[in-house]
Amino acid sequence: MKYSLFSLILIVMLGNSCSTGKYAASNKIYKQQAKAFASELKKQPAGVDSAMMAGQWVGTTNFGMRKPNFVIIHHTAQTACDTTLRTFTLPRTQVSAHYVICKDGTINHMLNDYLRAWHAGNSKWGNVTDVNSVSIGIELDNNGFEPFSEAQIKSLLDVLKKLKKDNNIPTANFIGHADIAPKRKVDPNKYFPWQQLAANGFGNWYDTANVKLPENFNAMQGLRIIGYDTKDSVAATRAFKLHFVQQDVEAKLTDADRKIIYDLYRKY
Template sequence: MKHSHLYIILAIFLLTTACSPKKGPYAVTNKVYSEQADAFAQTLLQTEPVVLTDSLGRKLASEWVGTVNFNLRKPNYVVIHYTAQDSAAQTLKTFTIAKTQVSAHYVIGGDGRIYHMLNDYLRAWHGGSGKWGNGTDVNSSSIGIELDNNGRSPFSDAQINSLIILLAHLKKTYNIPTANFIGHQDLAPTRKVDPGKYFPWKKLAEKGFGYWSNDVLELAPEGFDVATALRLIGYDTSNLNAAISAFKNHFIQADSSPVLSQLDLNVLYNVYQKY
């Protein structure tokens, strides 16, 4: 049957993107989600060849020949945020209103409950114009996870436990490298501060989600190039002070000033060698 392979993949895709709850407070938004997913599926079924013209306006010969070797794109990064709102319910509302233009794949409540809001293969709007390494469209390569936290208090044990279990699932499912678990401030150092100074990056690193400095630190060499080290880790150093503050919020968490003490330099030297 024509397109049989593609129809099978799309059928699986639609089954996984369809939200299971059909009733309740989000019945309307779940319906909109299913409709939008179906529209994307129809786009994938289009088999019209690309139409191109040369400098004289002459149409180039082209035809569609479908390959049998393909699959869905997969995420390669996980970006962790805090919601900066007062409750998970408030965040769910924010992410189900079109005018906010913001979303995430997962929201984790303070009680540890996980809200799966978008299929992992689809592109959420959580990273904005952030940059990490050479990637200037982080949304297209990442999964966004929002933690219900206002930024002024520690995260609950239940919340972090659920996060660690979810991260283990994502890492295994998509073969996400250890280095590719980052925070919102890491990729947007001039605009964001989340997940903030209370986030337990060391605990996550011990579980294999991101790196952390060793207990015994080697002294950073004389003339150690801070900007190069930060850039090799992934930071956008076009604003060096912001990049330093973001690094300190993630890997040191004692203060977020753009001034590096000797200990800070040692930590940076140790961390960058892991990348």
């Protein structure tokens, strides 16, 4: 009994000390799936010979890989980075992200940026309804109710800098999960430093110092132009305030809030 407990502890310790060993099984599944997609890409499309689309296949010589055009930021709503890594390596959960950044600043890259992670779910931004197909998902280890650590934000900024440069992602297209799914999601939480991100070129910010609000300004139309799904105006208002106001996330627009929307929507 004494020995078996000792060996169990030893096995757990060895497992923890070697992260590739710990994720060897899921890494193998990753490789198999990536291989299957690679052979799919090599295939000559079959549809052209069907009755619906009679014609011949003429492969062009000029093409590249599709690139992500948005970055969606999340908080994990879990209590440890390891828990999230485990969640994203279990097939039955059907959720994932390209990056998971831990509180100590460790960056876990989980999926080739060209491939489609399952992080956005049912969401909408402007007329984009398949956000997973056009975006990179980044999860920050955070239980949902706490500030983000300096090391974590520093690592995030490093990742964003590379993603923006590699994929030429527009400044406006760095947004949060709550922005694209206002009825379902509240991440990243109100402590997320959106203003600091905007100062670094990731996302828009506002300056209302000289804004004079036109009397007939339609704030909901403004939110729609920014990208929010305004079908549920209460949810859209809350999501906007979580991102741009933060200290007050009541679903009620003050004149100050309306000024922010007026200044912002002209930047989109």
